[in-house]
Amino acid sequence: MNHQTHQPIEQQLDQALRTLDLDTFHRLGEQADRDDATREARLTAPDALANAARWYVSQGIPVFPLMPGEKKPYPGSRGFKDATTDLSQVNRWWTTNPQANIGVPTGGLFDVIDIDGEQGALSYRELAGTDVIPTIYGKATTGRPCSRHLYIAATGDGNSAGVWPGIDYRGAGGYVVAPPSRTARRYDWEQPLDLAGLKAATK
Structure with a gap:
């Protein structure tokens, strides 16, 4: 069995380039372009946000709606206190x-x-x-250049602003905007969320 096919495509591209296997390099490059186009189409589809909200819920992550293009909850809502894993409620929202x-x-x-x-x-x-x-179990780009959300195991700590210059902490009683939401730019997973690692770390 060729175990190379189970490597991330970036590693396969790097290996092909190091071994000067240019045919494989070009083939993998074309595949990566197709995968990127497919992913972009999925993330910009009209139901992309709804599908993402359903996915979070399927993984046991509560969600709640924020105003389109913003980080604010809808007026009259209770914000993060409305967060739920109830799929029927998420579908209604x-x-x-x-x-x-x-x-x-x-x-x-x-x-x-x-x-x-x-x-x-x-x-x-x-x-x-x-x-x-601490150990990072997921990393997402946000709506601002040079900005990131680093997902770590919950500590029980609350929110803190300015823990270091330009760095805030979101813990108990807080919330963040999740990919693929969009403000000035689309939020995106730079390092996919390691749910198994998080669950093991918070047992």
């Missing part, structure tokens, strides 16, 4: 507002380190690789 962004509460399965803008990126560069930053 996103049938009524199919372009609603997706909010997920923090402090349950995960907390989030919020790296905001260039200052946050500089702080994170200094802290990365130290024991200050």
Whole structure:
């Protein structure tokens, strides 16, 4: 059996380039382009946000709707306190507002380190690789350049602003905007959420 086919395509491309296997490199490059186009079409489809909300719920992650293109809950709602894994309620929300962004509460399965803008990126560069930053189980780009959400195991801590320059902490009583929501830019998974790792870490 060819185990290479089970490697991520980026690793296969790198291996083909290192071995000067240009035929394989070009074939894999074309496959990567097709995969990217398919993924982009899925994430920009009219039901993309609804499908993503359903996926989070299927994984046991509560969700609640945010105003389209924004990080704010709908007026008159209870925000993250409305978050649920009730699929029928989620279907009603996103049938009524199919372009609603997706909010997920923090402090349950995960907390989030919020790296905001260039200052946050500089702080994170200094802290990365130290024991200050715990194990990261998912990483998402956000609506701002140089900004990231780092998903870590829940600690029981609450929210804190400015824990380091340009870095906030979202824990119990907080929430974040989840991919593929869109504000100025689309939120996207840079490192897919490791739910198995999170669940093992929070037992």
